[in-house]
Amino acid sequence: AQSVTQLDSQVPVFEEAPVELRCNYSSSVSVYLFWYVQYPNQGLQLLLKYLSGSTLVKGINGFEAEFNKSQTSFHLRKPSVHISDTAEYFCAVRTNTGNQFYFGTGTSLTVIP
């Protein structure tokens, strides 16, 4: 069975400071990894994805994430956050054999002016 753990349910950070949102997964087969962002009262929007190749992937809005197979992690980072980054962030995995996406419980990022 697959599972996704987002250890931090809430992350407050000051504007222009760096941020890291943590994601760990558990799977017995190969996975594809995704980060989604949900702004208030909106649907989920893809930030970035890791499918294969380089373990450092860059996404929209200046976010990047690094896939670490040995630590089964896919942490999301941004070097300098903006007020508009305040949102809920979800890590998700999909196996190379399954049909569904498994989501973490989400991390609420609040950027403080």
Add this chain to the structure above:
Amino acid sequence: DTAVSQTPKYLVTQMGNDKSIKCEQNLGHDTMYWYKQDSKKFLKIMFSYNNKELIINETVPNRFSPKSPDKAHLNLHINSLELGDSAVYFCASNRGQVNTEAFFGQGTRLTVV
């Protein structure tokens, strides 16, 4: 053009009523999903269809019945609504290949009173 559209966006109804939520995607995707997001933002898969065929049917009450008239549409009908059904319901679609992301609709906020 909206890729995945759901109607209605908001739905307030009384206990015991029957209601439907409609979803349409114009991306040409083969797979569609229904997810339920509870008050703690947790996303739980409910159903998935691939080319009109049900492929995921998680443990949800049989008051919930999905219907896919064609691969571009996946509707959700709920009978005898209960207070605990209050949540945000998201429709999503995917090309069907395992190394592709899901595209989400804007969500339907269902409130049962």
